[in-house]
Amino acid sequence: MTPPDTAAEEAEAKALCQRALAHHTLSVSDLIAVFEDARDGAAARRRQVLRLLDADPGRRHGLICGVTGTPGSGKSTLLGRLALALADARPLSIAILAVDPSSPLSGGALLGDRVRVRFPPERPELYFRSQASETQLGGLAPDSFQVCRLLTRLYDLVFVETVGIGQSELDVRYLCDRMYLVLAPLGGDEVQLLKAGVMEVPDVVVVSKCDETLAARRLVSALASALPLSRPLGEPPPVLRTSARSGEGLAELAADVLATLDRVGPGGSQLAARELHFFRRWVRDEWGRAGERVLDAQPGGAHGFLYAAGDLDSAEQRFAALVPGALAQG
Ligand SMILES: Nc1nc2c(ncn2[C@@H]2O[C@H](COP(=O)(O)OP(=O)(O)O)[C@@H](O)[C@H]2O)c(=O)[nH]1
Ligand SMILES: [Mg+2]
Structure with missing residues (x-):
């Protein structure tokens, strides 16, 4: 008993x-x-x-969609509107996890005017949460994956909003079933993005703030010529024009999310299958390359270790217990 x-x-x-x-x-x-x-x-x-x-x-068995782009490109504002549009279209519960870069010195937000989405209290099925990423500029916070394990059980749809260009985007790629890159006209960073190879990552490119009509048109045509070059072997990602201010393009974006939901089906995101990537990343964050070598030296390597432990938390606990000894020996 x-x-x-x-x-x-x-x-x-x-x-x-x-x-x-x-x-x-x-x-x-x-x-x-x-x-x-x-x-x-x-x-x-x-x-x-x-x-x-x-x-x-x-x-629930939630689906995870990634929304990424430079700070200020309008991701949070757009997601707030999109969540309302989606929940009006279907009886869906939706969580937004916005991972914001914060300064390790001040401990505060990097951006003064970052938008925190507030949903009306009579819509409890919509939830917004911001999470600070202290370890690096952009990308996922170390515990974003843990929080997604929870949120996918509570909501039908989970949006993960991240800042960052380059390597950190790959983590998001592992986490998400569909990825949206949000580019704002007047951002001035389009050319940078095209160079950095970020264009290989998204499933859909979203041009935000299209109420800035002239600049938006310029960006859309720049993308039309640049995107095919970024994927010489495959189809370039579709470009959607949106404005959180006017509502333009919201229906099209919502339709893309709903189509993904239908395609992935009732099983939702298969997060357990993605634990290996985030387990490795946790080891690297905590112990660096030396830790990774210890992990690889385990019977069956990282995969064997995670499988034997049963789940992410148990694997982390077991590894934390053995790593000091292994490092002292090696
Ligand atoms: N003109 C215009 N401004 C927008 C739009 N969406 C967001 N903004 C503004 O862009 C700024 C950054 O928005 P935010 O959602 O915080 O961007 P994030 O950092 O990508 O999440 C804010 O000042 C917003 O008011 C839009 O559709 N049109
Ligand atoms: Mg934001």
Whole structure:
């Protein structure tokens, strides 16, 4: 028999999970805190939460869409409008996880005017959360993947908004079923982006702020000539023109998301299959190349280690326990 305090704790966790599944905002935020918690004890709580959610018939199998682009390109504003359009089109629950670069010195936001999306309180099925990425400029925060493990169980659709160009984009690629690159006219960074090879990554290029008509037209025609060059072997990604201000293009963008939802089907994002990438990345973040070598030297390599541990949290715990000894030996 379980000791009474454990049983009480389990009942409490279960109630919290049920409130989160009903999209009670504070309960969702409480659970996110568990998935962002890097302390040792949090892994056991995460396992408990995942087990309770997976046993609940109300659990979702969310799809993950990535939305990336330079700071200020209008991603958050667009996502706020898009989420409302999607939820009007179909009875969907939608979470937006906006990973913002923050300055490690001030601990604050890099951008003064970054938009935090607020949904009306009578739309609890829509949720916005911003997460600071302190380790690098742009890309995913170390715990973005952990939070996605939670959010895909609570929502039908999860948008992950990230800043960053280049390598960090590849992490997002691993995480997402569909990726949108948002470019703003007047941004001045189009040429940079084309050079950096970022164009190889997105499934769709979104030109935002098309209410800036002249500049938007210039950007669209620059893209029309540059995109085919960026993918000499394949089809260039489609370009969608949008404006969060006028509403232009929102229906087309929503249609693309819904088509992805239909194509991927009720199973949603297969996050478990992507754990290997984020496990490796965690090892690299914590112990660098030396840690990766220790991991590769394990029986069956990284894959074998993760498989034997059973899940991401267990693998991280086991690896953290063995790595100091292995590093001292090597
Ligand atoms: N003209 C215009 N400005 C926009 C539009 N969407 C966003 N903005 C502005 O662009 C700035 C950056 O927006 P934000 O959504 O925070 O961009 P993010 O950093 O990519 O998330 C804000 O000042 C917005 O008001 C749009 O459709 N048209
Ligand atoms: Mg933003």
